[in-house]
Amino acid sequence: MSTSDKYTIEKITDVRPWTDSLFSFRTTRDRGYRFVPGQFARLGVKSRDADDIVWRAYSIASAAHDEHLEFFSVVVPNGAFTSRLSKLREGDEIFVERKSYGFLTTDRFEAGRDLWMLATGTGLAPFISILHDFETWEKYDNLVLVQSVRTQPELAYEDLIRGFEGSEYYGEYAHKLRYVRIVTREPVEGTLRDRVTRLLTSGVLEENVGLRLDHDRSRIMLCGNPEMVEDSRKLLLDRGFRLSRRGEPGHLAVENYW
Numbered sequence: 001m002s003t004s005d006k007y008t009i010e011k012i013t014d015v016r017p018w019t020d021s022l023f024s025f026r027t028t029r030d031r032g033y034r035f036v037p038g039q040f041a042r043l044g045v046k047s048r049d050a051d052d053i054v055w056r057a058y059s060i061a062s063a064a065h066d067e068h069l070e071f072f073s074v075v076v077p078n079g080a081f082t083s084r085l086s087k088l089r090e091g092d093e094i095f096v097e098r099k100s101y102g103f104l105t106t107d108r109f110e111a112g113r114d115l116w117m118l119a120t121g122t123g124l125a126p127f128i129s130i131l132h133d134f135e136t137w138e139k140y141d142n143l144v145l146v147q148s149v150r151t152q153p154e155l156a157y158e159d160l161i162r163g164f165e166g167s168e169y170y171g172e173y174a175h176k177l178r179y180v181r182i183v184t185r186e187p188v189e190g191t192l193r194d195r196v197t198r199l200l201t202s203g204v205l206e207e208n209v210g211l212r213l214d215h216d217r218s219r220i221m222l223c224g225n226p227e228m229v230e231d232s233r234k235l236l237l238d239r240g241f242r243l244s245r246r247g248e249p250g251h252l253a254v255e256n257y258w
């Protein structure tokens with residue numbers, strides 16, 4: 001791959017559409033590229049008719065040990081980046097900044113027993129990466145993954161998440177995973193229908209998961225819609241959870257998605 005000081009030039013190797021506006025894609029990965037599960041990359045795309053590169057942050061969905069990088073994206077109507085990105089096909093070039101970013105990582109937490117990962121929409125991506133980290137499965141007694149989407153087809157990665165059970169590598173730990181699906185805009189059997197914030201306030205989420213949110217046990221990560229992140233953050237701070245800060249591990253780590 002060609003290189004510059006700031007970025008490497010990679011290739012798209014796979015594009016997987018989930019719905020008309022949701023897709024995942026894989027790229028080649030520079031051998032020197034390092035990240036901690038939960039972090040994001042900065043990606044750049046060129047358009048066919050212009051030379052400028054447009055850059056955006058994208059959480060990495062693939063595992064730290066994978067040879068490729070994987071990302072999960074929504075097509076933003078009239079968005080300069082995603083309108084270019086969504087036109088890319090296998091073999092096309094994509095720029096990847098050499099540095100990885102972000103603090104939505106489990107090493108920011110005090111020791112705990114239950115890891116809660118609350119995602120809306122494409123905010124699921126970092127949790128897919130974290131779930132491929134053996135250390136996470138070893139360190140916690142329970143992993144709670146909450147995926148909130150508007151409609152059923154947007155429940156991307158559902159098969160992969162269910163596939164931990166029976167997987168050759170993760171199978172022995174799979175009983176630790178509690179997977180809660182929320183579909184807010186249509187009735188779907190086996191899913192919750194209300195917003196995650198309301199489910200937190202009412203206690204229905206804890207009831208459904210079968211675990212209490214508790215300062216000693218629970219470590220909580222939030223990723224997705226900025227309003228969801230902000231509202232959930234506030235209500236968890238009100239319940240006495242502390243935000244993790246640089247050099248000061250706490251209970252709560254957050255990432256806005258756009």
Ligand code: NAP
Binds near residue numbers: 196
């Ligand atoms: P979304 O509006 O984020 O909804 C996803 C899920 O989050 C739904 O279940 C939704 O419930 C819930 N939700 C939304 N706001 C919430 C809040 N304040 N508290 C609790 N739950 C909340 O939908 P999306 O399809 O993932 O994204 C929507 C649009 O955002 C996209 O079409 C795109 O234009 C934009 N977006 C932009 C970027 C970017 O990089 N610029 C990235 C992602 C998305 P409800 O059904 O009740 O709303």
